[in-house]
Amino acid sequence: MTSDSSNSLPDLLATINSPADLKGMDDEQLEQLAEEVRHTLINCLSVTGGHLGPNLGVTELSIALHKVFDTPADKFLFDVSHQGYVHKMLTGRAKEIHTIRTPDGLNGFLLRTESEHDCYGAGHAGTAVSAALGMASARDLKGDDNHVVAVAGDAAFTCGPTLEALNNIAETTKKFIIVLNDNEWSIDKNVGALAKYFNNIQTHPTFASIRHSAADFVERVGGKSARKFAHKVERNTKNLLIPNVIFEKFGVRYYGPIDGHDLPLLVRTFEYLKTQNEPVILHIITEKGRGYKPALDNPGKFHGLGAYKIEDGSTAAPATPTYSEIFGRALTDFAKEDKSITAITAAMPGGTKLEIFKDEVNERYFDVGIAEEHAALFACGHATQELRPFLAIYSTFMQRAYDMIIHDMALQKLPVRLCMDRAGLSGDDGPTHHGLFDIGYLSHVPDLVFMQAKDEDEFVDMLWTMKHIDDLPSAIRYPRGAGTGAQPKAKPQLLEIGKAELVQKGSDITLIGLGNLFEMAEETCRQLEAQGHSVTLINPRFIKPLDAEMIIEHARNAKVVCTFEDHVIANGFGTSVLELLSDQQIHTPVVRIGWPDEFVDHGKVDQLRQRYGVSVEAALKQIQQNL
């Protein structure tokens, strides 16, 4: 496939302004439309980046759903909604698909504010079945008769909320459709007993012949009326029913597995399922990356990625190692020397780079699936048995484990080490993925030691320091991508708990720059000095316990204090500084540079910083106003 740099749409796709425009299309046209959708996705995403593999996998599914059902009256909920691009293209947004994830362009996930066809927004996994069930229940209460369809991947099915919802379906409603989109992949290979179970259904000896008979069936009955199709599909899908399927035990009628790329079959099957008066689940088998060889060959990489070359799928190699890479390498090295160390991920070995640990210390590596709450409890279990777990979870997904951190970890003083990747602005993924709340939800946890490093070298010192905290939980936050590029020392250094680094002493203005925003504080310091001010510059290192002594000493006689953090300013690091000074009756004005008390859009980090006032210029202006 070669690149088509214009953003013009292919023939059929150009005619789709709303789902109504595909109602009159026949099987052949729908299949051509699927081709055109794929071609457009591969082209556009080669420039913007995005979740290519998942969307190539649901192309036929999305077309079939829109052919059979009628949004916005009928409701489609896509789990995570990273696979919602085709739905966007079929609901009036095809002309904008080349703007996906770019500043002011389409969001990479579904948003209720983006279209009336997006009935539910998401970005975190495991929400679709629960929320859809709530919508079905509301519909029943209102006496309406629209359909509610939840589309969830095989990995989303391993999430706690999905299983909790499954437990409620039969007693909640009689009209509910779930599509289990099974491609055997999470971001990395799906794990756990359910993944094996789905795979067993797929490899059931009768499945191969079933696939054939389903295709023959559609061919044979081609041209007959939809009603007749429905009856034949009924007979056919009953043949496809495999006994003792787990969903039936939950009172949900199971259909499948069927080929999720067979558009005519999907259309007829949905036409049949919408006539059913009981909750149903349709198990479809799809290929992540269908139609694009580089994505099929490497589903993990093409789950979500930046710009790539269409010809071979290659991407630019990053110039410096990311924080995640430094983390994966350092922890693996520590674990080789210390047999008590375990590493736990909730389905993110690639993103967190625990894949390094997996390769080299496999027996102490655990991927528990998309299950952050379980991951936190599992880590607690390890910690009670003299193991010393490092739990690597993105800041935004750690929100799921808040109760476990308080009730299980902190209250029992268990030495679990929370490693919060993607803390701060995530950028392209937007508000569902920004790690802007962890200081708020962790800094009030009693006894927790909580750090953020100014660069990669100090980051490894902090991991080393965490390794030595044996009687309490500890936490570290670090951003997406690389930092200053400071090469870690050969031997890490133990840091004194609660001790900040006084980088430079002055008298007029005190700047306190946390973590990756230390560089911004440094630049602000340079510019203030150029204006003739005498400036103190502090690298706080510890969010908790704060170095109260140093902060008080340098705030008491300053004209203004300015804090910097890659976090919302509400309940953030600057808030802790303010509280400290207020408690000490110190009335020096405090300027807080951080993200405002609102949800921050998607976009490029630098642009968003400028737009939201997380910048040297904003700091200088506010400092000036307080001088």
Ligand SMILES: Cc1ncc(C[n+]2csc(CCOP(=O)(O)OP(=O)(O)O)c2C)c(N)n1
């Ligand atoms: C709570 C939470 N944890 C982790 C993630 C990261 N994540 C996004 S998609 C995904 C895998 C989803 O796999 P599946 O549901 O099978 O859908 P597929 O991409 O294979 O279609 C993961 C782990 C997330 N979005 N939410």
Ligand SMILES: CC(=O)[C@@H](O)[C@H](O)COP(=O)(O)O
């Ligand atoms: C959909 C999802 O949650 C992930 O695919 C996420 O987009 C990964 O983000 P990173 O690229 O920062 O690993």
Ligand SMILES: [Mg+2]
């Ligand atoms: Mg999957």
